């Protein structure tokens with residue numbers, strides 16, 4: 210390919226960039242400096258202070274503004290002649306449909322979550338537009354090219370699922386600090402500040418009928434005459450004192466474990482400290498995300514490990530500040546690692562619990578990393594990955610498909626290489642996304658409802674947003690804005706019906722057709738009845754089998770009835786696989802600092818995959 214035709218291909222190209230964060234900023238800069246003339250950018254976020262260290266197109270004064278728009282303005286300052294169209298929106302919005310995608314020559318992803326990546330993959334397949342996918346975690350990174358009919362699609366191979374923990378470990382028997390963080394974040398924080406009606410296993414049921422202390426959900430309700438300090442003290446004693454007493458009452462649990470020690474406020478903080486803690490100063494109101502309990506308590510170093518008394522003061526103060534300064538947020542909050550008060554609250558709560566269970570306490574800095582599942586981003590990795598995306602995009606635009614590579618950016622050299630190019634893999638012939646291979650759903654058709662299947666399988670595992678479900682020629686479920694009222698009522702009724710009792714019964718041997726029109730994705734589920742499921746191993750109470758031998762996991766970080774998952778990582782679901790010395794390896798890229806701590810005995814970050822596993826068998830393109 211001569212350089213003129215290359216320049217011409219670049220000049221003519223119309224490119225869609227999804228994500229204007231760490232990778233996106235680098236990518237936009239590299240695109241325009243490489244001569245690209247027309248770039249559309251979708252990003253749903255606004256700029257946060259924590260982005261500024263690496264998302265170099267943004268400045269302090271831009272905090273709160275649209276990433277896509279500010280990125281455009283910043284780049285136009287040094288290359289004013291370029292056409293850049295920003296969209297401050299979610300790529301899953303209906304406006305970005307197949308027709309929208311068709312106008313582009315190539316789509317470049319700089320996303321941070323599996324859900325959006327899967328959605329873009331499906332639209333690229335439907336629109337037949339090549340996709341260059343990317344991701345980074347710390348020093349690790351990856352760029353892959355997905356071209357319909359030529360390579361595998363993004364979903365041809367299952368993605369690693371974030372670590373989940375059995376609920377009983379989180380609620381009753383934590384043994385690691387991360388268990389306490391998950392409890393503080395996904396149970397306590399969610400119960401106090403999120404949707405109160407949501408089922409949650411925060412309170413341990415006591416099996417001792419005569420027990421006079423029975424924490425209940427009502428405890429969370431704040432009485433009209435209860436001041437924030439009283440309320441915070443009550444919550445403290447219930448969650449760290451009575452709740453652990455209730456857990457201790459289940460004697461079987463402690464036969465082979467050391468018993469935790471309930472923590473009551475009166476034992477930790479003398480009365481005068483509590484009173485001191487209750488004094489609010491008036492000059493503390495800054496913006497919501499920066500509000501902090503630490504300055505009130507003379508604490509300034511996030512890397513210092515607070516003792517139990519300090520953690521208790523932070524807990525009380527943070528809870529009081531939420532009640533007094535952020536009352537409007539209560540009921541709608543989800544944990545956000547950029548929310549200082551939320552991080553302080555979770556750190557303190559996790560530490561107080563850790564202390565009861567004899568687990569070493571951690572600093573706010575460490576707890577934040579674990580709670581946000583953060584592997585600290587490395588700007589240089591993003592820059593390298595952005596460069597590789599542009600290199601692959603140019604090959605795609607020149608139709609130089611045989612030279613396309615998927616490239617891994619490694620932390621340690623392998624065969625003296627830090628950048629490891631691998632030929633793209635062939636499509637998995639039984640991928641339910643890019644082929645029409647049916648999936649198998651093993652389910653108890655006599656106890657599971659249609660809602661279970663829609664929520665746990667069709668939305669959660671298959672990643673469909675607006676699914677339609679058909680049994681033969683009968684439509685049993687559909688969502689959309691243009692439905693008749695009668696239909697909506699009918700579908701709502703169907704959702705709560707047991708599968709076998711549906712108007713068109715779903716039993717062993719039934720084939721369900723599920724379809725998401727927006728993603729132009731259709732697949733078939735062969736239903737097989739089974740009576741029993743293992744609560745720990747099959748927490749959904751049903752198993753989806755299909756294009757791999759194993760059960761399908763979507764890598765989503767949702768908490769289910771039986772599992773509590775750690776939050777998502779910046780590069781959730783990115784799979785890094787290389788062939789090194791004839792071995793197929795996967796870089797474990799979704800590590801929490803705790804995992805890293807746990808994995809310290811490994812030589813490096815490479816985790817060997819079972820070399821004979823069918824699941825990981827891939828075929829090279831020739």
Ligand SMILES: Nc1ncnc2c1ncn2[C@@H]1O[C@H](COP(=O)(O)OP(=O)(O)OP(=O)(O)O)[C@@H](O)[C@H]1O
Pocket residue numbers: 227228229230231232233251252253254259260276298299300301319320321322325586779
């Ligand atoms: N569904 C989506 N639609 C549009 N943009 C998305 C979607 N999902 C994620 N993004 C964008 O992808 C970008 C990913 O960037 P990055 O990984 O640097 O994350 P970040 O949120 O900027 O940083 P961090 O998570 O480390 O604070 C973000 O700007 C985010 O808004």
Ligand SMILES: [Zn+2]
Pocket residue numbers: 361362363364365366636637640641642643644
């Ligand atoms: Zn596929």
